[in-house]
Amino acid sequence: MDYFATSFAAAFSLIVNLDPEIMRIVMTSVVISLAASLIAAVLAIPAGVAMALHRFPGKRFIQHLLNTLMAMPTVVIGLLLYGMFSRQGPLGDWGLLFTPYAIIIAEAILIFPIMMNLTITAVNSADPRLVTTLQSLGARTLPMMQQVIRATRLAILAGIITGFGRAIGEVGAAMMLGGNIAGYTRTMTTAIALETSKGEFELGLALGMVLLIIAFVLNFTLSALNRSKA
DSSP states (O other), X not given: OHHHHHHHHHHHHHHHTTOHHHHHHHHHHHHHHHHHHHHHHHHHHHHHHHHHHOOOTTHHHHHHHHHHHHTSXXXXXXXXXXXXXXXXXXXXXXOOTTSHHHHHHHHHHHHHHHHHHHHHHHHHTSOHHHHHHHHHTTOOXXXXXXXXXXXXHHHHHHHHHHHHHHHHTOOHHHHHHHXXXXXXXXXXXXXXXXXXXXXXXHHHHHHHHHHHHHHHHHHHHHHHHHHHXX
């Protein structure tokens, strides 16, 4: 008990004193996750709105595929991308392996189905008169999608925040593709795994506390958005 209390106090001190190593790791994690969330949102939101508004052959199959991808272990995504980015892989000449870009791509792929599914849910949960009204006014596909996104922006924003929270807590693919290089690809989750294995429990605990703080802020924001929609 004394060991844990002492470690907790030391970890808290590292956070309060803005330890440079912790700040560097946190900034790397936040930047990578924000970039992945932006890429995923740009692709997933229009795709989700288009899928919700239109009927086409294979729609049900795509929905099942999205649900499957949401449940896919992150190490599987990391394994597939590792094979593609390695020197023997088809994209080996790009030099992406063990760079932040590899982690960004992996996290974007990881959260894309989450954001797309939540976008579909947001559009399907919107006022059914919205689409009917837009169609009666002769709105074309692109303007209609823009109006639907505007009407469901809070629910879509909640999906983006959910995706960001999933990305910043990712560890499997980040470890495989980033290599956990200090000051370059070391994220909070990979650093926690490394420092704990090295016996640096205080540093790992400090990073874990920062992750909990971020999770609390994200959940608080989601609750506020849900209250705004009510």
